[in-house]
Amino acid sequence: MLPALPAFGGVPGAPELVILLLVLVLLFGVPVVVIAGVVLYLRLRSDGEEADADRIAELEAEVERLRERMGDESDEPGEPDEPDEPDEPDEQDERDGDDRL
Secondary structure (H helix, E strand, O other), X not given: OOOOOOOOOOOOXXXXXXXXXXXXXXHHHHHHHHHHHHHHHHHHHOOOHHHHHHHHHHHHHHHHHHHHHHHHHXXXXXXXXXXXXXXXXXXXXXXXXXXXX
């Protein structure tokens, strides 16, 4: 008959320490790996700073082109430079200033 060999080397409390280590890995290790994976995925997915700078320069050029276009249209004779203000109604309605419903 074979002598009984201890499963964890004969250290008292070793099974409890292994279970505690497993719980700590599950509580802290898995979330850290998941968060690191998400951050890595988002960094790889983004185009980087250069692409953002290119998009900003393109949009600024488009805004400048539209401003020049609006400036050319407002300089035409016969058109006012200031926007029209909305006209106020000349007649009062039946309520005579009573705003209650």
